[in-house]
Amino acid sequence: MTRLNEPVSVMPFNGPMQINNLYARRRFLGLSASLVSGALLSGCGGGGGGGSAAAEGGITVVPGAVAEAPPPVVATPAPVAAHPLNLALNLAYLGAAFYGHAAQGAGLTADLTAGIGQAGIATGARSALLSDPAIAEVAAELATDKSAQVAALRNQIGAQAAAQPAMDLSAQPGGAFSVAAQRAGIVPAGSSFDPYANDNQFLLGAFLIEDMVAATYRGLLMAGGEDASALVTESLADAIYHGGLVRTLLEDRARSDTALAATLGKATSFAMPDGSTADAQANILDSEGRVIPFTREAPQVLDMLYLAGSAGGGFLPAGANGV
Structure with missing residues (x-):
């Protein structure tokens, strides 16, 4: 057992030293306790109701709240602007489905x-009863062209497609085709229109759709910007060709079909800029004989697709995607 007056050896980091008397020993122990107590207290909170005091070996320790790390900052992604070609893509989906x-x-x-957006299906669409091989061939060509157009637009738009x-492509009295045909004067108010019933009905249904497409592409072309590319120009030419083909076939068949001729005679163009049909005239030339092509902005196109609905309806019951 070590006596009080016997030397005590300790080994610090830089070599040996001796504490050789009781006073020095007590001073050393007190200093050590103070250092330990100070280290404990420095990590504690400043009182309050955060914890209770505890005595341990003569040292009073006051526990406090433990500091928490701040929550991670999550960056809010910037909103992605709608791609201007998505409007044309919605129309291409409609044509390809029909x-x-x-x-x-x-x-x-x-x-x-x-x-982008809620994907949907075409309801009410079915095979058309086409008895004329020429009309059946035209229908197949239009289906192939619209499918290729969808693929080209999706490729151009990329991740924002x-x-x-x-889509509502039904023949019900309150369906989109029926409402559009009623407004165009093709059938009386409240009547149904079935674009799948026969050759003439199919061509009239195609007329209602194609009447919207060319004006949409011309609007995109006039808007300019990087998206007014060769694809828009090519698509405009394609839409003009399709629309002209449908009109030519209708006029040709009307020469030997008095009922169709009467329908075309009283029907108004579905291409009114504001979606209305009041006092519509089949006027495509100005007073000097220059062509007056229809041009529509996005709200006018959507108004026609929705058949005057504010946020959906008509051909697109849940609204267009990505516009």
Whole structure:
């Protein structure tokens, strides 16, 4: 047992030293206790109701709240602007679904319908009863062209491409085709219009759709910007060709079909800029004989697709995607 007056050896980091008397030993122990107590107290809070005091070996320790790390900062992604070509893509989906079902009994494949927004299907569409081989060939050509147009637009737009929206292509009295045909004067108010019933009905249904497309592409072309590319110009030419083909076939068949001739005679163009049909005239030339092409901005196109609905309806019951 070590006596009080015997030397005590300790080994610090830099070599040996001796504490050789009781006073020095007590001073050393007191200093050590103070250092330990100070280290404990420095990590504690400044009182309050955070904890209770505890005595341990003569040292009073006051526990306090433990400091918490601040929550991580999560960056809010910047909103992505709608791609201007998505409006044309919604129209292309509509045409591809109508012509695909009418000519081939099926719409687009799944790899051409995914994208931004709520993906939907075409309801009410079915195969058309086409007895004229020439009309059946035209329907198949339109289906192929619209499918290719969808693929080209999706490729141009990239990751911002809209999904195929829900579409109403039914022949019910309150369906989109019936309402559009009623407004265009093709059928009386409250009557149904079936674009799948026969050759003439199919062409009239195609007329209602194609009447919207060319004006939409011309609006995109006039808007300029990087998206007014060769694709828009080519698509405009394609839409003009399709619309002209449908009108030519209707006029040609009306020469030997008095009922169709009467329908065309009283029908007004579905291409009124504001979506109305009041006092519509088939006027495509100005007073000097220059062509007056229809041009529509996005709200006017959507008004026609929705048949005057504010946020959806008509051909697109849940609204357009990505616009």
